[in-house]
Amino acid sequence: MVMKNHIRRTAYVDNVCCECGSPYSSPSYLIKHMMEVHQIQLHPRMQSRSRPISTQYEFVKSKSDPHQCLFYGCPSCWFYCPQDLQRLAKHIQDTHLVDLEDGYETPEYEEEKNVVYEH
Ligand SMILES: [Zn+2]
Ligand SMILES: [Zn+2]
Secondary structure, eight states: OOOOOOOOOEEHHHHHHHHTTOOSSSSHHHHHHHHHOOOOOOOOOOOOOOOOOOEEEEEEETTTOOSSSEEOOOSSSOOEEEOHHHHHHHHHHHHHHHHHHHHSSOOOOOGGOOOOOOO
């Protein structure tokens, strides 16, 4: 059997929660889930754009379409990786959560000092 390398393999990029592995049919559902369940706030990607053409893979639109490869995709950009939750989580952490850190309230480490013992 001759491998035809010039033929792209079909692939589906799944919307999977990087925290708990739950699959979702659309990135917007996944973003909603991550916000509500894990308090991870991600921005949705531009709806008007479709996934950039790959020279290696032909991406199918639906999970029910026949596909040879399955990837985990980021709901916030076009990143995808093998089925590896840790890799996806690292991408999201490194790419999408760094900018948000300034907005987070700093933990109140001072609190303990201010404990007043009332009797
Ligand atoms: Zn989850
Ligand atoms: Zn991303």
